[in-house]
Structure formats: structure tokens, C-alpha cells
Amino acid sequence: MITLQSSDKDVFEIEQSILIQSGTIKNMVEDDFTFIPLPSVDTETLIKIIEYMKKHADKTDSKEKNIKEFDKDFMKKTLNELFALVFAANYLHISSLLELLYPSIADRIKDKITEAIRQIFSIRCDFTPEEERRIIMDNKWAHEGTEIEGTLD
């Protein structure tokens, strides 16, 4: 059994066999660590990560449809939650989770106009109005022939 500690100092005891899906944890286990502090992962996110790894630990054929359903539901989270998961999965090197997260996050800005993307992704606009006008003109080629009907949803 391995003990994980979140940034909020909560501890979780999990079987080694489940945790080796994380490349980072696997390396530490191989170096004989049994207590692994994770100062960059908060409790809420760690709980979700553990839930994911538990579900994916048993990859027998019969469970595959089950796992796919689980994955689909697992992605139904707020964008903030998904972002937190990306940071955690990236640090922990859980590539199967990352490969799920990437397209789910990309989906959130599909067919959106620039201002909507800024709001969704919390990107600060650092253009002056003049610069912004020029950038949009430069990129106009991509919009020719299509209606610019973005949404702010």
C-alpha cells in the first residue's frame, strides 16, 4: 500500500498496483518510497485521479464498454475541474487520462469566436484596440465564406 498526501494534507492509502498507472508514482515506488507527498495536487483533484485510476486498473475485455461509459461521464465536469485534472495528470504522467482530457477541453472552444475563447479559457487580452483590429484583419482569410456566428455559451 502506498500513501499519497494532497496539498491540503489529506492522506489516501491505495494499492501499488493501481497507482503505477502514474509514471511519476511508479518511479517513486521503484525507488522504495511508500509515502508520496503531492504538493501540487489538491484533495478534490486527487480524489478524482484516484477514482480514474481505480476504474482503469482492471482492463479486462468485458469491462471495456463499462470503462468507455465511465470515461464519457468522467469528462462531464466544469472546465476548471478539467484544467486541474490536466495539471495533475501532467505532473503524475498519466497519459491515458491526458489523452481523454485534451479533446474534451478542445471541444469547449470549438466554433467559438475569439472573445468567447478568451472568457472560457481565462486568457487576458494584451492587444491595444489598434493591434487587435490588425490581427483580426490578418486572420480574415480563415473567415471568408463563412458566417461569423460565435456563441458566448
Add this chain to the structure above:
Amino acid sequence: MSTTADEVINTIALSFTDFPEDVQLNILSFLTPLDISNFACTSKRFVTLCRDDRKLWFSMCERKWGSKTHINKWGNGMISYKILYYTLLQYENLIGFWRRSGVETDVPLVFFEWGRFYVAGSRVKPSKTGSYDAVKMPFLWMGITSKGEVVNYLDPVGKLELNENVMNLDDLGVVESDLVPVNVNFMGKNHVVVEENGSGFGYSARGSSSSSGNVREEEYEDLCGSPGSLPDKLMSEIYQYFANKTSPGGNGSARRQRRRERERQGRRKWEPEDYVKIVNPLPTPDRPLQGLWKGFCDDTTLEFFLVSYDDIGGIACRRLVELCKPFSAYAPVFWTSNTTFIRSPLSSEEENIYESRMHIQPLSEADEPCEVLPSSDKRVILCMHFMNSSYDLVIPDLAGSTVNPRQAEGRIWQYEDGTFGFGFLRDNYIIDLRCIAQNGQILEVADFSGE
């Protein structure tokens, strides 16, 4: 840590900008060029990132086609990945089975597939060795030069081996009369025309591709863009090329000399070839008889068949060579409706009809050619269809009907393993069919040299 600070931290939204760049690229690689251009305008950092061809556009190519082809080998690794993206978007439409249209030919079937740094077209025909093998003969090579120009070559002899990452005619080092530069033009999504490139250089000007029906029409138009963007530079180069008859990388007099030599060798001018896509080449759970099949109608000749389902519940099987003739006669091999089937177990009368027949086997596989063995083999019948070999409405006992019902009537037996067999009441044979392809690959491909 004070409670106030914790609360503040928890309410700050995480931003996309906090991600490491490789994570950002991974997320962006799932977007279309239109979404990318909207995203690019969000901030200075991202304008720069989205202009980075090697990072972003490479990721996008890799995401879409990395599992099928070697993205970094196209154009010898020296081309813009933005150009590659749009090129592969077009080539992607070609992948799969097509058939020759409007011309009588005994090799109507063509298969396009991804190569390491090109798309290859092969003619596929039944083997003549009496086995179930299909013979695949590569004849068309489509790729990009290191300067970003699309080139296509017709290789009539099928000798070319693309081992080098180069697609320049000059660099290929083969005798020129063997290769014919061609243009592959899309006329809508399911129709291409392969025609000889009149200027004789295999440089298919991007502008010459008919974009009328391209799937990604808006993105194709993106490419012929506004001043300053790369596509327009390419377009003006193309115009220059045609205006001056000077290729971007060639030497005028050398070309003229080669062309004269070619003419002297009496090289045949190639007629344009039309191909129509076979939209449904494989069976599905809902349409188990659909697709491209092969089988023996007599014990020596392997033939190809296409079974299609229409909108009104009809299923028709045709010989592929018949289908491609101009004004193709509509007489099918068989025709049935998908409502006429009966599940196993069959009535004893029907069992009899099946059991009393001989499965036609190629001579090469039969132990004794004249063996009349009842079908005691392992084929398990899942269900059976009634069918006819004619579209004529066959009503028994109707005076004046031109078709004798017994002549036209037959059965289709669907086997458990996904294949099926058919036979007519007028004789005692069963023709068993197998799929030509599965999972994007042609099955049982014969060694070309074996022909």
C-alpha cells in the same frame, strides 16, 4: 497559510495560459484551422504560437494522420506543415475503394491507401491462378516535393519503389518514359479524374484542382487567401509558372529536350480516367450482405462483385466489371429485398435445397475436381433470403410473364462467419463469396510477381 488566502486561491480560475506549451499544443491539435484562427487572436503569445508551423501545424497533422503516415517524411521533411495539412485533407478523401467509370475494362477496381510519405493507388484484380487471391498492382503515386508542390505520377508498369523521401522527377532517377505526370482532380467528393498533366511536369498546380465539391470547401478557399499569406504567394508562383512556362525549379531547355525525346519514343498519350468512389465497400451489422466480395462462379475464374443496398429495401449484387461499363446494363447477378429472409433453423424443404448442392470450389483447392460432395462442411447458416436473378416481377402462373420463375429464383445463405453463398433453383451449385477487404486492408493479396 491564512484562511483568506486559501479562499482567494480557490476562486481564481485556472487559465489555459498556465499550461506548459506541449500541453497547449496537444489541446490545440484537435481543432480545425478555423478554430485555430479564432484562438490565435486571443493574445500576443498565442498569435506567435499559432504561427509556429513546426509546432502547431505539425501537431495538427500528427493528430489527424500520424497513425497512418509519417508526417515528418512528407516533402522530405522540408515543407510547411500548414500546406501539408490542407494537402492531406484532400488526399484523405481518396483513401478506400474506387471503381473505373464510363469505360469497359477488366480491371475496374482501384484501392487508395496511405504510404509512408505518399498516397498510393493500386489496381486490384482477381488472381488468375485459381486461388482466392487478389492481385494488387500499384499504378499511381501521389505526394509532395520538398518545395511544397503536389506531384502525382502514373506508373503504368508498376516498377517504381519509393524508398527515397523525394518526389522530384529529376531526383527519382528512373527512366522518364516510365512515369506519367498526372493531375488528380476532384469533381465532388465521390468522383475523381486522373488526367495527364499537359505541361509534362507532374506539378499539379493547386489551383487546377476542381474545388467545386470538395468536402472542406471553406478550408480550400482559405488556402487561396488574401495578400501576404503563404497560399497567395504559392498561387502567384503558380500563375507565373503557367504564364512563363518556367517551372520553379527546372531548366527550360532541359525540359524541352526531354519532351522531344519522349515524343520520339512514341509515348502513348493517356486518356483521362474517371473513378467513382465505392461508398460502402464493407458489410455492417445492419447490412451483412453489403460490400465488395469475391468468389468463383465456375471452378476456374475468380470474380469480383459489389452488393449494394438501396433506399427502398432492395439488395442487388452485380459483377464489378459489368458495373463499370458505360450505360451499364442493369441485369444484376441477383436481387432481393432485405425483408425476405428466414432465420435458422430452416424448414426441411429448404435444408434439402441447400444440402443437395455442390459448393463451387476453385480447382486448386478441390481434392478431386469432379467430386460431388454434399455440403457437409463447417458452414453454419445464420439465415436465408429468397432472391431472383432478374428485376422483373416474377409472379408464378401469370400468363405472359417473360421470366420462368424457376429460371430466375434462388437463395442466399448467410453464414455464421460473415460470408454468404448463393445459388439458383435452375442448377445445383452454391457460389460462396468472401470479403475482398477488412479493416482497411485487402485480404489475401497475391505476390505481384506471381502473376
